[in-house]
Structures are given as structure tokens and as C-alpha cells.
Amino acid sequence: MSASRIKVVRFDLWIDPVFDERLRAEPGFDLHVGAAAGPVEKGVSLLVDAHVFHVSPAKDELPRWLFVDSELLERCPNLLCVSSGGAGYDTTDVAACTKAGVAVMNQAGGNADSVAEFTLGLMIDVSRRVAESDRRLRRERGFSREDVMGHELRGKTVGLVGIGHIGRRVARLARAFGMNVLATDPYLTPEEIQRRDNTGGGWLDLSDSRVLTPHRPMRGDGRSGDLLDSAAPRKIQSRASGNHHPSPLRDGSRGRDAHGGRCGDSARATESPGREKPATRATAHLSVRIAPICGLLRAPEKSG
Numbered sequence: 001m002s003a004s005r006i007k008v009v010r011f012d013l014w015i016d017p018v019f020d021e022r023l024r025a026e027p028g029f030d031l032h033v034g035a036a037a038g039p040v041e042k043g044v045s046l047l048v049d050a051h052v053f054h055v056s057p058a059k060d061e062l063p064r065w066l067f068v069d070s071e072l073l074e075r076c077p078n079l080l081c082v083s084s085g086g087a088g089y090d091t092t093d094v095a096a097c098t099k100a101g102v103a104v105m106n107q108a109g110g111n112a113d114s115v116a117e118f119t120l121g122l123m124i125d126v127s128r129r130v131a132e133s134d135r136r137l138r139r140e141r142g143f144s145r146e147d148v149m150g151h152e153l154r155g156k157t158v159g160l161v162g163i164g165h166i167g168r169r170v171a172r173l174a175r176a177f178g179m180n181v182l183a184t185d186p187y188l189t190p191e192e193i194q195r196r197d198n199t200g201g202g203w204l205d206l207s208d209s210r211v212l213t214p215h216r217p218m219r220g221d222g223r224s225g226d227l228l229d230s231a232a233p234r235k236i237q238s239r240a241s242g243n244h245h246p247s248p249l250r251d252g253s254r255g256r257d258a259h260g261g262r263c264g265d266s267a268r269a270t271e272s273p274g275r276e277k278p279a280t281r282a283t284a285h286l287s288v289r290i291a292p293i294c295g296l297l298r299a300p301e302k303s304g
Contacts, residue, residue, distance in 0.1 A: 007030050009050040009052070009053050011035065015056075036062065048075060051081070055092060056091065070099075119215075130150075132148060155178060157210050158181055159211065161185070162214060164215065171183065181197065
């Protein structure tokens with residue numbers, strides 16, 4: 001590697017323009033932007049002598065030949081670092097990078113505020129039945145306001161599964177609405193959960209929660225954690241919202257609420273809006289919120 005120039009490569013999927021502006025302003029960096037939809041060999045030739053590959057984590061949008069696996073690593077002998085453009089790194093084979101001596105980093109917490117705000121928005125929507133009221137008002141006549149009467153969040157208990165960057169922000173926002181917060185995290189000790197959550201203890205019983213919001217990594221087999229597959233969410237007393245990872249809901253994870261609707265459900269985010277139809281029957285119920293993952297990002301701020 002040249003002592004003075006570091007070659008950084010990314011491809012032309014959307015990214016905040018500040019990324020390019022910052023790198024091009026830094027001495028010693030050469031930024032190259034390839035065409036993801038262009039010829040494969042041309043794209044690979046751009047990567048062959050790259051030192052840093054800034055890769056999109058959107059597995060449904062990134063062409064398969066740009067996934068960082070052992071085959072791509074073999075063709076890029078100068079590669080020192082793979083930088084995932086988000087908190088996730090589904091398009092990067094970490095084990096293969098470790099074997100090749102290539103560092104891997106993600107942008108943990110980079111969109112945490114956006115996800116937390118979106119989660120609270122879903123909680124308000126489900127609790128106050130905002131979207132349901134909007135749909136009915138546009139299509140129906142003759143129903144009363146009592147037919148779409150919701151519940152206040154104040155005084156309700158939210159159960160957080162995951163108390164990392166996002167979970168901690170959701171906890172702060174939920175408390176601002178007067179909610180009680182309980183938390184658990186399969187990757188942390190009870191002592192660390194207590195330190196992060198500051199509620200005097202970890203959360204063990206889902207039956208205490210009126211709202212369930214999972215914020216935890218996906219498992220290695222490509223599915224989200226086993227929470228929504230377990231029997232525990234059947235005990236949840238009312239509706240739930242706010243899952244920021246794609247997470248198909250299982251029939252066994254739903255109960256009934258005071259309106260006679262479904263409960264124990266989670267909002268479902270998909271990486272590519274409009275590219276695939278949600279496959280679960282749970283999505284047909286009004287208490288399930290479906291949103292593209294772009295809803296969990298933020299647009300570039302305008303100056304001035």
C-alpha cells in the first residue's frame with residue numbers, strides 16, 4: 001500500500017452525500033464509486049487494488065457478486081478493511097474476513113435515533129389507532145368515534161428485548177410518555193442490563209408488558225431471535241409494535257386485546273419496499289404495522 005494514498009471503493013447505492021464529501025476532503029484518500037448495475041468484471045477490477053470497501057448491508061438491493069465472501073476476498077489481496085454502511089452486516093462474511101486478516105466494522109448506533117423515533121411512532125399509531133382511523137374515515141361512513149377509540153401509553157409497560165443503542169433511546173422516549181420500562185437482552189448479564197436500563201433489575205416476565213418492542217440482532221441462520229417464536233408473547237396483555245429487523249410473525253405469538261383484535265404483534269420492516277409481499281397471515285390484522293426499512297433512516301439535513 002502506498003504510504004500516502006488509501007483507495008476506498010463503494011458502489012452507487014444510496015448513501016448520505018456527506019460520506020463522499022468528507023472522504024474527498026481528507027488528504028491521503030482516493031474515493032472510487034462503481035456502478036452496482038454495471039458489468040461485473042469492471043466492478044471487480046475496481047476492487048482488486050482497493051484498501052477499503054464500504055459495502056451496503058442491504059442484502060436485497062446489493063448484487064450478489066458484491067457480497068464480501070471468500071471468493072471476493074481472494075480477488076482483493078490489498079483489502080485491509082470492510083466497512084458496512086449500517087448497523088447490520090448481512091452482506092459481509094465476518095468469518096471469511098477474519099480468516100483473510102481483513103478488519104470489519106459497522107456503523108453501530110448510526111441510525112439509533114431514527115429507529116427509536118420510528119418505534120415510538122408505531123407505538124402511538126397502534127395504541128391510538130391512528131392509521132386504522134384514517135383508513136376507515138376514507139372508506140367508510142356511519143361508524144362512531146367509540147369504534148376507533150384507543151388507549152393512552154401513559155402508565156403502560158413497554159418490554160424491550162435488547163438494550164443497546166436503540167433500546168436505550170426507546171427507553172428514554174417511552175419514559176417521556178409516562179411509560180414503565182422493563183428490559184432484557186440475551187447478550188448481556190443481568191448486572192449490565194440493570195446498569196443500562198436503570199430500572200433496578202432485568203425483565204423476566206413478558207406478561208408484565210403491554211407493548212413489546214424487539215431490538216436485537218438476527219441469528220446466524222438469517223432469522224430473528226427466538227422471542228416471537230416462543231410461547232411467552234401469548235401472555236402479553238395488549239398490542240405491540242416496533243421491530244426494526246425483518247421478523248415474520250408466527251401464529252402462536254398472538255393473543256387478543258380489549259378491542260377483540262390481535263395482540264402480541266410486532267411492526268415488520270422490510271428492506272426493499274414493494275419488492276416482496278409479506279407472507280404471514282399476521283400482516284392482515286390492523287395491529288400489525290408494516291413499513292420499509294427506509295422509514296428507520298433519516299434524510300440528509302438541509303443546511304441553513
